[in-house]
Amino acid sequence: MENRPPANGQAQPPVLLSVQGLSLEYARRHAFRAKRTETHALRDVSFDLREGETLALVGPSGSGKSSLAKCLVLLETPSTGRILYRGTDILQLPPEARREVRGEMHLIFQDASTALNPRWTVTEIVREPLTIHSKGLSSAESTRLVIEALEQVELGANWHARRPRELSGGQRQRVALARALMLRPKLLILDEALASLDLSAQGQLGNLLLELQQRYAMSYLYVTHDMRMASVLAHHFAVLDGGRIVPRTLPTELIAGTLQPVS
């Protein structure tokens, strides 16, 4: 795989996602103590992600990467801060408008074997976003879109009727990607999405992600602790440690000078 050319030097694309002062606290009750303990998962996290670009969010385990990813798709409610998507704070949106925004940003989890409904076939899994966000679509039309999405991730027709446990790790992650692509999202949040795959599957899926980004001008927030893969996929990076974005330089031998620290 090729390293990504730096995004600077070209005209700056508009900001798609702007996270401003985001904090998240988990409160924990104790069985025999009235006082609750608060764990700060995120502290005053801010960054911008531009259209068509990839931001790698790197950091050790427990640094708050996954919590941040969940906040962005509203699976967690941050204690303070703003999440501006195309300039609108999605935390302030009414439920119906939130649902529309959710159609444009998708989270892909690390372990696709547990992120896909084990009772459903590949076709049923990939079709689901359409049944939620594109009601009124005819059955033939939705089938066509499902097949198209599965073709995009190079999953042949002989896999369409299988269930997740009948697929390999890489194929499952392709199904998750196809599902995310169904609604032509503008933003994909890849939460360690390649971490559970072997090197060859990582390479194939990485190439596919690059190709899809070029084709559909999608933005990726690539959450990872694999700096080598981050250097291949991302234009910018941010280091998250202890729930904060910390100013830090990545090892030069890993990134070969291709990544730019996030502004």
Add this chain to the structure above:
Amino acid sequence: MLRVTRRFVHALVLLLGVSAISFALLSAAPGNVFDELRLNPQISPEAVAALKAQFGVDLPWPTRYAHWLASVLRGEFGYSVSYRCRVGTLLWPRARNTLLLTALATILAWMIAVPWGIVEALHRGRWLDRLGGGITAILLAIPELVLVLLLLWLAARTRWFPTGGMFSLGSAELTISRKAWDLAQHLILPVLALALGTAPFLIRYVRSAISAVLDAPFLQSARGFGIGTARIVYRHALPAAANSLISLLGFSIGALLSTSLLIEVVLSWPGLGPLMLEAMLARDTCVVMAVVMLSAVFLVLGNLIADLLLYWSDPRIRAV
């Protein structure tokens, strides 16, 4: 089809085993139905001996078991010495009454438990969950007998519904619709007592099954797509939790004949409960055996139904 046939054969073998063990244990218990007759000075020892010979009480238990099995195949289930009739004729009307009561109570308990458990699971850790948890904890802590007596007291105080029995005096002369209404009124108290006794256990189970599924990554992933709560519950969580709930439903069906013994006795419901109690006190082996076997049949049937439902509902089981 092969799977169903295999399960039927297993069930038959199991029932045969249960019947043999139960018969052996009952035979090993000291005393028999004629012991009380011996205490009666008006009945001579010769007459008692003749009766014992007539009913084969002194035969070895395998021989008596073989006779009993033959009578089961004829649908008679042996002869009740205390009721002086074939057990089969005694059993069916009582079993029907018990089933009417327990089936209604089980349906009611599940109708309460599933939505309640889902609501609690969806509001985990919040006040609604804590309130629900408190109510179920109180209901679980109250012994069944106290619950029945409380309801009995309520019925006696308010006169909203009858306090015992299955029909009012003189109901034989009523029209069918009035008789059905009379029966419905008599059912309220025992059905409520049984359902309130069973529902808290089911609620806890449903809550925990749905909670476990709601935490599953595939549901978090589905939520990330903006899927609404109703679809999350009905299309994802309930089918995913179905396996453990179906197994519990099988157990509920299996327990249909054995859960209501106490309530039937306290509320004079003419079901299997009072019959079983009287038969045990009179050492009427054939009646006790018949009730035990009927309960075992329901347990096996409940498991069989649960297996078939699992096979029907879970595509992964069908694929094995």
